Amino acid sequence: MRVVKASYAGACYGVQRALDMAVEASASGEGASTLGPLIHNPQVVAELAARGIRAVDGPENVERGSVIIRSHGVTPAVRRAVEERELPLIDATCPHVARAQKAAADLARRCGCVVVVGEEGHPEVEGLVAYAREAGGEVFVVAAPGDLSASIEAPVGIVVQTTQTREALDAVVEALAARGIRPEVKNTICFATRQRQESAAALADEVDAIVVIGGRNSSNTTRLADICAAACPRTHHVEAPEELDPSWFVGCESVGVTAGASTPEDQIAAIVERLEAL
Numbered sequence: 001m002r003v004v005k006a007s008y009a010g011a012c013y014g015v016q017r018a019l020d021m022a023v024e025a026s027a028s029g030e031g032a033s034t035l036g037p038l039i040h041n042p043q044v045v046a047e048l049a050a051r052g053i054r055a056v057d058g059p060e061n062v063e064r065g066s067v068i069i070r071s072h073g074v075t076p077a078v079r080r081a082v083e084e085r086e087l088p089l090i091d092a093t094c095p096h097v098a099r100a101q102k103a104a105a106d107l108a109r110r111c112g113c114v115v116v117v118g119e120e121g122h123p124e125v126e127g128l129v130a131y132a133r134e135a136g137g138e139v140f141v142v143a144a145p146g147d148l149s150a151s152i153e154a155p156v157g158i159v160v161q162t163t164q165t166r167e168a169l170d171a172v173v174e175a176l177a178a179r180g181i182r183p184e185v186k187n188t189i190c191f192a193t194r195q196r197q198e199s200a201a202a203l204a205d206e207v208d209a210i211v212v213i214g215g216r217n218s219s220n221t222t223r224l225a226d227i228c229a230a231a232c233p234r235t236h237h238v239e240a241p242e243e244l245d246p247s248w249f250v251g252c253e254s255v256g257v258t259a260g261a262s263t264p265e266d267q268i269a270a271i272v273e274r275l276e277a278l
Helices: 013-026 042-050 076-084 095-111 123-134 166-177 191-204 219-231 265-277
Strands: 002-005 032-035 053-056 066-069 089-091 113-117 138-142 156-160 184-186 209-213 235-238 254-259
Touching: 002 265, 013 032, 013 042, 013 053, 013 066, 013 089, 013 095, 042 053, 066 076, 076 123, 095 113, 095 123, 095 156, 095 184, 113 123, 113 166, 123 138, 156 166, 191 209, 191 219, 191 254, 209 219, 209 265, 219 235, 219 254, 254 265
Parallel strands: 002 254, 032 053, 032 066, 066 089, 113 138, 113 156, 156 184, 209 235, 209 254
Antiparallel strands: none
């Protein structure tokens, strides 16, 4: 069975940057805490905990050491809470997320109404909403055109969760256009996300089965699995090699491998090794 890895897969720049910053903080020996899991990858979070970096719910739970703002970013209120406690702060917010936060605030000031295309409740989206509201905006979170409130009126600004698809953004823009609303759009979808989605879709068309690697709590990995499943029914989302079931690949001449942006290279290599041994 031939194992084919997607052209673009695994940890993106923002995730790798956050991991490097966290590992550097652990080397100090003073301990550090992340506000929520640093990235949506349970294995990585466990490895960081073993290094003395624990995930906490909020600044009030930090007893000592540095506070690390995770790659998804935080709300302005949480950042202020860290600063008020005068705790050492390490900002590992992905630069693309920081750009989206700024765009949300700018659109709120210019348009008054901001539509965030993304997954409600996701920490990145919560941050975007908070930045827009602090700037005086009325904010709506939508995942699809059907989520658009009838009360939305022009002028409208649109900002996008960095791991969303271009198709989701275009569908919302078209739905507003059908109402006669021409929104000001800030396409804040991360290029690395788009690369991984397009690469996964192309690979899913070429193989008999495909394995998507990454945390089940990772929205970008879950989205990759959905994209692959649309083209390849034998799509399997796993977090670790021991989850692989040989029966999944009976009769397969080729199997593809892709991974979400929160999946380090060593986790991909372990899956590839197990597949090649089948």
